[in-house]
Amino acid sequence: MIKVENLTKRYAGQTAIQDLNFEVGKGEIMGFLGPNGAGKSTTMRILSSFMPPTSGRASVAGFDIFEQSLQARAHLGYMPENVPLYNDMRVTEYLDYRAALKGVPHRRVAERVGDVKELCGLKEVEKKIIGALSKGYRQRVGLADALVHEPDLLILDEPTSGLDPNQIRQVRDLIKNLGKQHTILLSTHILPEVEMTCSRVIIINKGRIEACDTPENLLSQIRTAGGVIVEAKVGSDNGAEALKKIPGVRDVTASIEGAWQIFALRVEAHADVREEIFRLAAARHWTLRELSQRKATLEDVFVEITHPDVV
Amino acid sequence: MRKFYTLLTREVRSYFYSPIAYIVLVFFLFVSGADFYFQLTFMNGQPVSYSVQEAFFNSVFFWFAFVLIFPLITMRLFAEEFKLGTIEPLMTAPVRDWQVVLAKFFGALFFYAILWIPTLLYFAVFQTMTHQSAANSTGAYLGAYLMLLLLGMFYISIGCFASVVTKNQIVAAVISFCAITLHFFSGLISFVLREVSSSTRQVLGYFSALEQMGTLSRGEIDTRPMVLYVSMTILMLTLTYQAFQSRKWRL
Numbered sequence: 081m082i083k084v085e086n087l088t089k090r091y092a093g094q095t096a097i098q099d100l101n102f103e104v105g106k107g108e109i110m111g112f113l114g115p116n117g118a119g120k121s122t123t124m125r126i127l128s129s130f131m132p133p134t135s136g137r138a139s140v141a142g143f144d145i146f147e148q149s150l151q152a153r154a155h156l157g158y159m160p161e162n163v164p165l166y167n168d169m170r171v172t173e174y175l176d177y178r179a180a181l182k183g184v185p186h187r188r189v190a191e192r193v194g195d196v197k198e199l200c201g202l203k204e205v206e207k208k209i210i211g212a213l214s215k216g217y218r219q220r221v222g223l224a225d226a227l228v229h230e231p232d233l234l235i236l237d238e239p240t241s242g243l244d245p246n247q248i249r250q251v252r253d254l255i256k257n258l259g260k261q262h263t264i265l266l267s268t269h270i271l272p273e274v275e276m277t278c279s280r281v282i283i284i285n286k287g288r289i290e291a292c293d294t295p296e297n298l299l300s301q302i303r304t305a306g307g308v309i310v311e312a313k314v315g316s317d318n319g320a321e322a323l324k325k326i327p328g329v330r331d332v333t334a335s336i337e338g339a340w341q342i343f344a345l346r347v348e349a350h351a352d353v354r355e356e357i358f359r360l361a362a363a364r365h366w367t368l369r370e371l372s373q374r375k376a377t378l379e380d381v382f383v384e385i386t387h388p389d390v391v
Numbered sequence: 392m393r394k395f396y397t398l399l400t401r402e403v404r405s406y407f408y409s410p411i412a413y414i415v416l417v418f419f420l421f422v423s424g425a426d427f428y429f430q431l432t433f434m435n436g437q438p439v440s441y442s443v444q445e446a447f448f449n450s451v452f453f454w455f456a457f458v459l460i461f462p463l464i465t466m467r468l469f470a471e472e473f474k475l476g477t478i479e480p481l482m483t484a485p486v487r488d489w490q491v492v493l494a495k496f497f498g499a500l501f502f503y504a505i506l507w508i509p510t511l512l513y514f515a516v517f518q519t520m521t522h523q524s525a526a527n528s529t530g531a532y533l534g535a536y537l538m539l540l541l542l543g544m545f546y547i548s549i550g551c552f553a554s555v556v557t558k559n560q561i562v563a564a565v566i567s568f569c570a571i572t573l574h575f576f577s578g579l580i581s582f583v584l585r586e587v588s589s590s591t592r593q594v595l596g597y598f599s600a601l602e603q604m605g606t607l608s609r610g611e612i613d614t615r616p617m618v619l620y621v622s623m624t625i626l627m628l629t630l631t632y633q634a635f636q637s638r639k640w641r642l
Binding site: 164183 | 477
């Protein structure tokens with residue numbers, strides 16, 4: 081559905097993205113991750129034909145974004161970051177206008193606008209002026225606009241930014257549902273969201289693709305698979321030193337809470353050191369009150385890839 | 392064509408969403424009404440060699456209102472889209488750049504035409520009340536309104552260009568106001584400079600909106616201003632289109 085080959089974009093003296101190559105297949109929900117300024121929005125703007133690349137090619141639904149821009153645009157629904165809208169129009173009026181602009185046949189406009197209002201929960205504000213809407217509703221108007229012409233592909237630039245947790249959940253469910261019929265490319269900073277909705281993830285940093293895989297594969301590849309928390313009374317022993325000797329433990333940080341010591345362990349991938357810790361505690365007569373493993377999240381993957389020095 | 396029509400409808404409607412349309416309409420109605428009133432009062436006192444209609448279209452009042460309205464109706468055309476970021480959803484919809492440029496131009500021209508509708512009423516009222524004809528001929532009306540249309544096209548295209556080169560509406564208004572005023576008052580040079588030769592005067596006369604209005608509102612349909620303003624409008628719209636396209640490479 082999307083095919084990107086050697087895509088490069090340079091602004092005055094600055095390289096925003098460099099030699100991007102990726103493909104998004106039909107029906108996929110692709111998550112696009114990266115720190116601020118990594119080139120996510122630039123890539124999305126190029127794919128939506130808003131600006132041309134400096135070099136390289138890209139196609140959307142089989143149409144070259146530069147040479148067959150009009151057809152490519154007709155096949156995609158794009159929701160820009162911060163959702164710019166005409167503040168002085170009413171919701172229904174705006175969606176009618178957008179539907180006509182995107183070539184929805186005249187007799188189907190009312191039906192399509194009705195459908196997307198229903199889908200995005202805009203019925204109760206349909207007569208309101210857009211300028212008077214809350215951020216959450218604006219976001220939904222943007223989404224409804226992206227959907228109104230039944231595009232094959234949706235490109236959503238931070239669809240959940242600035243929303244409260246309930247609204248984020250609603251938008252996430254909506255995206256998941258849309259994924260059943262549409263191909264989606266979405267960028268976000270909220271990583272649990274990606275883990276829950278996306279079938280594949282691209283991590284981009286400083287204009288280059290650092291990783292492109294399913295969330296599960298990414299998790300299994302990273303160096304630190306997570307951590308183990310140990311809370312124990314260790315008496316006069318040096319608990320941190322003893323724990324560090326267990327194979328698979330990378331480092332230990334200790335803190336004191338009354339008579340208890342809390343050790344946070346970082347461990348190698350695929351290693352389960354809990355059994356060893358239990359044996360150690362039993363052998364040294366430590367009193368154990370917590371021994372738990374924290375699974376690695378996409379956040380760990382993200383930090384490791386985009387900020388290797390922190391790990 | 393449907394996309395162009397959709398864009399055009401939005402442009403025309405957008406004037407009436409904001410208070411600008413109503414401010415301009417009221418201001419214009421007031422100034423043109425005052426113009427009509429004072430011209431009639433003046434003509435009532437002494438015999439004159441021109442008609443009511445000619446007096447109306449050639450007075451100082453009229454021109455004062457005239458140059459002011461263009462920056463007001465064109466400044467937001469592109470600048471507002473750039474500022475609000477709505478250019479992004481607009482240009483990622485399957486529309487061509489020239490469709491957007493022409494829709495904005497004709498939208499503004501349509502609104503400008505609306506401004507002139509009430510003035511037709513003045514002449515109708517005059518004729519029913521005095522049982523005298525306000526103009527010497529139908530051609531005089533035709534000529535005057537044709538001149539307004541031609542000059543309006545040209546000045547709106549200047550306004551379009553001023554609005555496409557900046558994000559700031561005030562800057563756009565200042566640019567178009569300066570350019571329009573400069574063009575307009577260059578027509579006055581021949582009145583100010585007494586010692587210029589007659590050929591210079593003649594050349595300046597070709598570009599003088601005041602002189603052209605004088606001719607056309609008498610009912611003499613001159614093709615020279617038509618060629619001049621239509622070609623200048625096309626030139627300015629081409630520049631606007633080029634500047635609008637260049638945004639992609641400047642981003």
